[in-house]
Amino acid sequence: MRSTGIVEGRFGWAVLLALAGVLSPLVPARAGTGLAARGAAAGESTPPDTATVVLLGTGMPYPDSKAQGPATAVVVGKRIFLFDAGPGVERQMEAAGLPVRGGPVTALFLTHLHSDHTLGYPDLIFTSWVMGRTEPLRVYGPPGTRRMTEHILAAWDEDIHIREGGLEHSVLGGYRVDVHEIAGGVVYDSAGVRIRAIPVPHGSWKWAFGYRIDAGGRSIVISGDTRPSPALEEAARGVDLLIHEVYPESRLKAEKRPGGEDWPKYMKSFHTSDRELGALAQRARPRKLVLYHIVRMNGTDEEILRGIRAGGFQGAAVIGHDLDRY
Ligand SMILES: [Zn+2]
Numbered sequence: 001m002r003s004t005g006i007v008e009g010r011f012g013w014a015v016l017l018a019l020a021g022v023l024s025p026l027v028p029a030r031a032g033t034g035l036a037a038r039g040a041a042a043g044e045s046t047p048p049d050t051a052t053v054v055l056l057g058t059g060m061p062y063p064d065s066k067a068q069g070p071a072t073a074v075v076v077g078k079r080i081f082l083f084d085a086g087p088g089v090e091r092q093m094e095a096a097g098l099p100v101r102g103g104p105v106t107a108l109f110l111t112h113l114h115s116d117h118t119l120g121y122p123d124l125i126f127t128s129w130v131m132g133r134t135e136p137l138r139v140y141g142p143p144g145t146r147r148m149t150e151h152i153l154a155a156w157d158e159d160i161h162i163r164e165g166g167l168e169h170s171v172l173g174g175y176r177v178d179v180h181e182i183a184g185g186v187v188y189d190s191a192g193v194r195i196r197a198i199p200v201p202h203g204s205w206k207w208a209f210g211y212r213i214d215a216g217g218r219s220i221v222i223s224g225d226t227r228p229s230p231a232l233e234e235a236a237r238g239v240d241l242l243i244h245e246v247y248p249e250s251r252l253k254a255e256k257r258p259g260g261e262d263w264p265k266y267m268k269s270f271h272t273s274d275r276e277l278g279a280l281a282q283r284a285r286p287r288k289l290v291l292y293h294i295v296r297m298n299g300t301d302e303e304i305l306r307g308i309r310a311g312g313f314q315g316a317a318v319i320g321h322d323l324d325r326y
């Protein structure tokens with residue numbers, strides 16, 4: 001009988017930690033395990049890894065050739081942490097010059113399970129396998145992530161069968177996923193990288209997270225989808241980089257379609273306007289505010305940045321574009 005492909009999260013993590021503790025003196029300096037970085041710090045000769053943000057996709061649900069689905073990479077040395085897997089994620093990793101062979105992604109963190117943030121999840125699972133991944137893909141996400149993963153693996157059951165049993169000779173079980181369903185708090189803390197999930201209010205979703213990443217002497221907060229969140233604001237206080245979703249408040253009006261009268265109500269419950277974000281950023285004072293997942297409603301960059309200013313934030317604020325690095 002074929003395995004479900006899901007690796008039990010907590011058990012896998014415990015085993016990994018135990019192995020790290022037992023084997024660290026024996027394990028060669030291999031990128032991605034985090035063990036090498038710890039050894040380097042003790043050796044005092046190698047500079048610590050820096051943390052670089054690569055915006056892989058800055059879009060939202062509507063197709064836009066200039067903005068792929070939401071996905072952000074935080075690269076720390078040879079480790080790659082992905083936040084969301086919108087459509088196009090694997091191709092954008094390649095376009096950004098990030099490695100795609102051999103399963104280079106250390107872990108994927110999902111903000112929530114809306115389709116625009118997860119349509120690239122099967123891409124990440126299966127394309128990374130095609131590109132030589134042999135270890136389970138480690139994924140952190142809200143309750144429901146495990147069920148989604150099981151359904152994805154079931155949906156591609158025929159593909160798995162053909163690749164494993166046919167002339168491709170794909171690595172047996174190389175598609176597997178190590179799912180960790182989370183409820184907030186520190187979800188990853190290893191070799192100088194600390195990642196905290198912050199529950200945020202995203203309309204009627206029971207679970208949605210922003211993330212704060214502390215690594216390489218930098219602090220980064222990624223909002224995911226949320227209306228103004230006091231918890232996220234607190235987490236973003238004085239950070240180097242706040243990457244936040246936004247829409248132009250001046251463009252918000254009822255739409256001429258069935259249910260369109262609820263559009264303003266929907267946006268206010270699920271998302272954050274430029275003025276609201278300007279006020280939030282004025283209180284939190286990040287060193288730089290990067291706007292992504294912009295539901296434009298025909299609003300221009302200038303309009304949105306004016307909205308941020310009108311909200312009160314006068315610090316550095318930029319529109320994020322696909323493949324920008326910070
Ligand atoms: Zn979204």
Ligand SMILES: [Zn+2]
Pocket residue numbers: 112114202225
């Ligand atoms: Zn959403």
